[in-house]
């Protein structure tokens with residue numbers, strides 16, 4: 001069997017804002033090729049965990065490794081693409097084209113002052129193709145819908161050829177048909193380009209059909225396993241994590257809802 005290569009490991013991680021513990025004893029491993037969804041109710045610590053993994057917050061207790069290195073020694077941030085929750089908050093007058101937004105993703109790899117490489121246009125088009133947005137190349141970013149802007153920002157992350165792509169609530173405000181299409185697209189990136197994906201989401205209804213692994217967080221990590229195990233998880237246990245009933249769509253049985 002192929003050896004698993006850990007991309008992210010989290011060990012005995014605790015985190016407090018002031019005195020409030022918001023993450024407690026988190027243990028999590030994401031291996032190369034995984035497509036992990038982190039789910040949990042509002043305020044359960046999902047963004048905090050992402051910010052710790054991205055080095056945006058300093059670890060207080062515990063350890064994180066990225067690509068096998070302790071996070072404080074890790075320097076290859078170009079291997080990690082991140083699209084934040086607010087990536088689709090542009091107003092109509094924002095003066096940048098889709099081309100310019102996606103191209104700006106090259107500066108991470110290229111350095112700010114170096115000229116863009118000769119094949120830049122092709123690279124931008126290729127990244128936009130991966131999210132099916134190439135027809136919007138010269139449109140103003142502000143004229144696109146929230147979901148389309150989100151895809152452009154994913155293209156901006158993809159142009160840097162990341163090995164790990166982290167998306168914070170990419171489907172907020174996206175209708176259910178497009179949510180499903182969005183996950184199909186992410187599945188394709190994961191399978192065809194071999195990109196390891198971590199997505200923070202509230203979409204418990206659809207994810208188990210689309211992702212390879214699920215982590216349920218509410219201060220503690222209540223569950224971490226593959227999507228089949230997630231589907232088989234006792235539904236009442238999941239509603240304990242959430243404090244209310246939760247719907248999961250399973251591969252075999254369609255929708256299972258708690259009464």
Ligand SMILES: Nc1ncnc2c1ncn2[C@@H]1O[C@H](COP(=O)(O)OP(=O)(O)OP(=O)(O)O)[C@@H](O)[C@H]1O
Pocket residue numbers: 017018022040041042043044045046047048049
């Ligand atoms: N900068 C901060 N200072 C103090 N408390 C914070 C700060 N950021 C977040 N918190 C608190 O930490 C807890 C976890 O917040 P976090 O944003 O990680 O949750 P989340 O699961 O991402 O929530 P949501 O789904 O609503 O985005 C919440 O109780 C929140 O109020």
